[in-house]
Amino acid sequence: MTSPSLSPPLVAPGVASGPIPLTNASYADRIAFMVELAERLHLYGTTAQRLEAALLMVADRLRLECEPWSSPTALILSFSDPQRLPGASDTTRVVRLPPGDNDLYKLAETDRIAEAVIAGELDLAHAFEAMAALDRPPTARWRLMQVLGFGLVAAAIGGLLRLPWLDIAIAGFNGVLIGVLTQLGETRPRLREASDAVLALVASLVAVLVASFVAPLNQNTVIICSLIVLLPGLSLTNAMNELASQHLVSGTARFAGAIMTVLKLALGTAIALYVANLIGLAPEVRALRPQPAWMEWLALAAASLAFAVLFRAALRDYPAVILSAAAGYLISRFAGAAWGAGAGIFLAALVMTAAGNGYARWFQRPGAIVRVPGIILLVPGSASLRGLLNLIQQQDVNAGQIAVLAVLNILLALIAGLLFGNLLLPSRRNL
Secondary structure (H helix, E strand, C coil), X not given: CCCCCCCCCCCCCCCCCCCCCHHHCCHHHHHHHHHHHHHHHHHCCCCHHHHHHHHXXXXXXXXXXXXXXXXCCEEEEEEECCCCCCCCCCEEEEEECCCCCCCHHHHHHHHHHHHHXXXXXXXXXXXXXXXXXXXXXXXXHHXXXXXXXXXXXXXXXXXXXXXXXXXXXXXXXXXXXXXXXXXXXXXXXXXXXXXXXXXXXXXHHHHHHHHHHCCCECHHHHHHHHCCCCCCHHHHHHHHHHHHCCCHHHXXXXXXXXXXXXXXXXXXXXXXXXXXXHXXXXXXXXXXXXXXXXXXXXXXXXXXXXXXXXXCCXXXXXXXXXXXXXXXXXXXXXXXXXXXXXXXXXXXXHHHHHHHHHHHHHHCCCCHHHHHHHHHCCCCHHHHHHHHHHHHHHCCXXXXXXXXXHHHHHHHHHHHHHHHHHHHCCCCCCC
């Protein structure tokens, strides 16, 4: 869950170094601010429909005509000055970017800076300085927290599934190992394309070795818990949401990227299992869920805290993130027990979407602080990987069809909840 950092100058080219009231800002200065804002919203995990709507709102306040186009790896921004003749001031910027990742703190800060500029409380030069300050290098403490977050969420998911203690411990160990390798891999860009497969290979080998020489494991479940942070469940959900909102190019590209991530994770796991079989290892596999009911509550608290760390929320937002993650899971859990799994996911997504919109409306902060953690435990990342592993291991097309249907049912319930949640309580803010 790492996102690349930008390194812009303290003041963008063409922006004067002293305070300039927004009403006196030049056409070039306003365009430079819009481009910088768009890049940051993209990198901090904003979906296409929300990003484009936010840019249109800001452009209107900056007295610009803007036609934004967003995809997971690029932005195209066309500008014109409404006070000049058509065609006399047309400017188009094409920006190539890596896929964004959720960073709730930086998203909230960028939103705050944009609001201050629109309100006339901050001039463009100081707005650029404020945004550049977000790019300070991560500290050793921050990196350690991310590594521990990887391990905590992997162990917590094992606890939610009420796995044996050894299974939970191996999932947590693998999570920490993946966190360490992810941090080390940031300095090696050439490994980035294969990183998902390599990490899945390492985690699967650890599980196989333990099951072969120490004690039996719920092997596939432990592997999935270990890889939980890498699974693209949120990307799949965002892709379907973009498709539903008629952002067809962005949704299709994001969906393809998510499917490719699942395939790479499955490939790494399959290689590990093949190598284990080739060298004669015989891992003992069992299906056992022995933990008492209270374990689920403890694991839910741990998972909610871990997601607050991994989504990089500001400390002041930890209570909102933790409560949202727990609330989404509990609504899905109890509503699903009463009316069926699909109804539980739908209701949880609806409530958390409406809650995020209400949070944005009443607290003047991005609704993503509530919405994203609220649905993270509902997304179908684990179901997609489990289905693909079953297909590979059993070589049975029926197993693949069942997996696809399971993922599709989850996605449909989620998207319905997101759409109707926005209807139930529309947000006055786009983030």
